[in-house]
Amino acid sequence: MSTEETTxxxxxxxxxxxxxxSGRFAGPIHTRFPPEPNGYLHIGHAKSICLNFGLAxxxxxxxxxxRFDDTNPLKEEQEYIDAIIEDVRWLGFDWxxxxxxxxxxxxxxxxxxxxxxxxxxxxxxxxxADEIREYRGTLTKPGKNSPYRDRTTAENxxxxxxxxxxxxxxxxxxxxxxxxxxxxxINMRDPVLYRILHATHQRTGDDWCIYPMYDWAxxxxxxxxxxxxxxxxxxxxxxxxxxxxxIEQIGIxxxxxxxxxxxxxxxxxxxxxxxxxxxxxxxxxxWDDPRMPTLSGFRRLGYTPQSxxxxxxxxxxxxxxxxxxFSVLEHAIREDLNEHAPRAMAVxxxxxxxxxxxxxxxxxxxxxxxxxxxxxxxxTRVVPFSREIYIEQDDFxxxxxxxxxxxxxxxxVRLMGAYYVTCNEVIKDDQGNVVELRCSYDPESRxxxxxxxxxxxxxxxxxxxxxxxAAEVRLYQPLFTKENPEDVEDGQDFTSxxxxxxxxxxxxxxxxxxxxxxxxxxxxxxxxxxxxxxDSVDSTPEKLVFNRTVSLRDTWAKVNTK
RNA sequence: UGGGGCGUCGCCAAGUGGUAAGGCAGCGGACUUUGAAUCCGCCAUUCGUAGGUUCGAAUCCUUCCGCCCCAGCCA
Numbered sequence: 001m002s003t004e005e006t007t008x009x010x011x012x013x014x015x016x017x018x019x020x021x022s023g024r025f026a027g028p029i030h031t032r033f034p035p036e037p038n039g040y041l042h043i044g045h046a047k048s049i050c051l052n053f054g055l056a057x058x059x060x061x062x063x064x065x066x067r068f069d070d071t072n073p074l075k076e077e078q079e080y081i082d083a084i085i086e087d088v089r090w091l092g093f094d095w096x097x098x099x100x101x102x103x104x105x106x107x108x109x110x111x112x113x114x115x116x117x118x119x120x121x122x123x124x125x126x127x128x129a130d131e132i133r134e135y136r137g138t139l140t141k142p143g144k145n146s147p148y149r150d151r152t153t154a155e156n157x158x159x160x161x162x163x164x165x166x167x168x169x170x171x172x173x174x175x176x177x178x179x180x181x182x183x184x185x186i187n188m189r190d191p192v193l194y195r196i197l198h199a200t201h202q203r204t205g206d207d208w209c210i211y212p213m214y215d216w217a218x219x220x221x222x223x224x225x226x227x228x229x230x231x232x233x234x235x236x237x238x239x240x241x242x243x244x245x246x247i248e249q250i251g252i253x254x255x256x257x258x259x260x261x262x263x264x265x266x267x268x269x270x271x272x273x274x275x276x277x278x279x280x281x282x283x284x285x286x287w288d289d290p291r292m293p294t295l296s297g298f299r300r301l302g303y304t305p306q307s308x309x310x311x312x313x314x315x316x317x318x319x320x321x322x323x324x325x326f327s328v329l330e331h332a333i334r335e336d337l338n339e340h341a342p343r344a345m346a347v348x349x350x351x352x353x354x355x356x357x358x359x360x361x362x363x364x365x366x367x368x369x370x371x372x373x374x375x376x377x378x379x380t381r382v383v384p385f386s387r388e389i390y391i392e393q394d395d396f397x398x399x400x401x402x403x404x405x406x407x408x409x410x411x412x413v414r415l416m417g418a419y420y421v422t423c424n425e426v427i428k429d430d431q432g433n434v435v436e437l438r439c440s441y442d443p444e445s446r447x448x449x450x451x452x453x454x455x456x457x458x459x460x461x462x463x464x465x466x467x468x469x470a471a472e473v474r475l476y477q478p479l480f481t482k483e484n485p486e487d488v489e490d491g492q493d494f495t496s497x498x499x500x501x502x503x504x505x506x507x508x509x510x511x512x513x514x515x516x517x518x519x520x521x522x523x524x525x526x527x528x529x530x531x532x533x534x535d536s537v538d539s540t541p542e543k544l545v546f547n548r549t550v551s552l553r554d555t556w557a558k559v560n561t562k
Numbered sequence: 563u564g565g566g567g568c569g570u571c572g573c574c575a576a577g578u579g580g581u582a583a584g585g586c587a588g589c590g591g592a593c594u595u596u597g598a599a600u601c602c603g604c605c606a607u608u609c610g611u612a613g614g615u616u617c618g619a620a621u622c623c624u625u626c627c628g629c630c631c632c633a634g635c636c637a
Binding site: 008009010014034035036038069071072074075125128129132133136137138139140141142143170171173174176183184185186187189192194195196197211213214215218234235236237238239240241259261266272273314315316317318319320321322323324325327328330331332334335338339343368372373403405406414415416417418447448449456457458459460461525527528529530552553554555556557558559 | 568569572573574575576583584585586594595596598599631632633634635636
């Protein structure tokens with residue numbers, strides 16, 4: 001953790017400070033990150049993770065738990081649990097020995113339900129799902145009481161017990177809280193506590209055939225764990241009265257719930273359900289496709305945990321729905337990689353350049369700095385130079401405008417760390433494509449500086465042809481063509497905004513030899529182009545595959561399009 | 563026509579009665595063996611609207627306008 005900046009103040013910290021001052025809670029603060037294991041974590045979850053674990057780190061004695069809200073065995077899988085654990089760890093957070101599952105509390109929750117029944121505030125309802133919906137009323141019309149609402153305690157106890165032991169079919173009965181069918185808050189209209197589901201749970205197996213609803217499990221789980229501040233997203237704001245009601249009825253520790261706005265990012269989809277669809281329908285190669293906004297996708301793309309933490313700190317926390325510009329994220333990763341990534345030269349779209357006056361068999365080895373951005377860093381690497389090299393196709397233009405600082409007929413440029421070279425002749429194929437450049441070099445400019453002090457405006461990266469290491473490089477564009485992927489015509493869905501050019505594969509790139517030793521998981525700057533990393537899935541020593549994490553800022557491209 | 567939230571620069575976001583922080587983006591310029599990075603400037607007389615209270619309001623009160631969420635035996 002290098003350049004940690006002061007976390008800006010936000011309304012949650014204000015509330016916590018007040019609570020600490022008033023002594024509302026006996027001890028230090030305690031938060032938790034409570035994912036449902038029904039998909040992979042995405043950048044939106046990172047905001048919540050950084051918030052919850054960050055708060056615990058910042059306040060003396062603070063603690064943060066990781067708890068899986070695993071109350072729906074139909075949608076949850078062990079694969080997701082494993083992936084989530086890996087991702088939170090990767091992000092850099094630690095929950096000590098406090099890894100919990102809502103399913104740990106199934107027995108306790110059952111006892112709480114019994115208590116509600118005994119207190120006459122819960123009942124077994126035989127209405128069908130459709131009937132329950134009808135009885136619930138609408139946003140503007142109050143609901144009406146179920147005919148089963150006034151069963152006796154004894155009858156409820158008996159029925160609930162029989163639900164638990166498996167006497168009834170899925171969906172035939174539910175346990176409901178008895179609150180107020182006319183409440184303006186729909187969450188208070190006798191919410192369902194338990195449903196019958198003869199399903200095998202990934203952790204509790206076949207121990208249960210009734211499973212608690214999220215609303216019934218969540219608040220109590222927080223209470224059981226002694227969570228002081230239950231931080232969740234805005235849509236749960238009007239569930240808070242219900243959670244408060246449960247806690248009061250049962251008479252247990254009362255956490256304080258605080259709601260904040262979830263993250264939205266331009267060009268990014270942030271719904272697990274829809275991300276799952278992208279995976280299932282094959283629009284991407286998997287949850288860890290580098291184009292996915294999942295943590296595993298960003299990791300594979302080359303994002304660092306630090307960059308994501310920095311991002312989370314910078315975007316702030318508030319209650320207004322907002323959409324962060326993707327450039328904020330890009331800035332965070334560039335900032336981190338600029339400081340730490342070793343530099344190297346790589347030619348993505350090679351154009352052959354022959355230095356005509358350079359001896360045929362001669363090879364020189366130039367020692368160049370690996371971290372030229374850091375004056376004090378002395379690490380170097382060796383790059384070989386020879387008569388035939390590759391430069392970038394974009395670095396040559398036959399009819400170049402004055403502002404084009406690169407190679408053109410008759411113009412002189414510097415080959416980074418090597419020599420000045422002047423273009424004498426352009427060789428084309430039958431179609432008129434430029435296939436080779438014939439140049440001459442100035443032996444006096446060895447190392448990239450001329451003793452006569454003459455300046456060249458352009459400096460190009462290059463790779464010696466006979467020493468080059470071949471590689472495949474994958475360039476990525478946003479997965480969607482619209483800032484808001486959900487902005488669609490009637491009858492369409494977000495898949496109509498999928499970007500057909502979200503991935504571009506460059507099969508024949510030429511890298512400087514040092515890159516053959518590239519370390520998996522490490523980011524490299526391909527000078528003048530961007531930051532790249534080995535693809536953790538497809539790269540092999542025989543066939544290197546690099547992903548472009550993010551390009552360098554390119555003001556020339558901007559000027560050029562004007 | 564119900565309930566719950568939110569409205570401060572293009573995008574985020576501080577500010578909590580004393581006269582509008584910061585980041586991203588953008589725009590100038592310096593420097594540069596990465597058209598990168600770095601540096602230096604510029605970028606809200608105004609806080610959704612209209613009134614009111616006050617010596618003084620983005621902050622307090624009222625009005626209106628706009629946007630988001632809620633009718634799963636999902637979370």
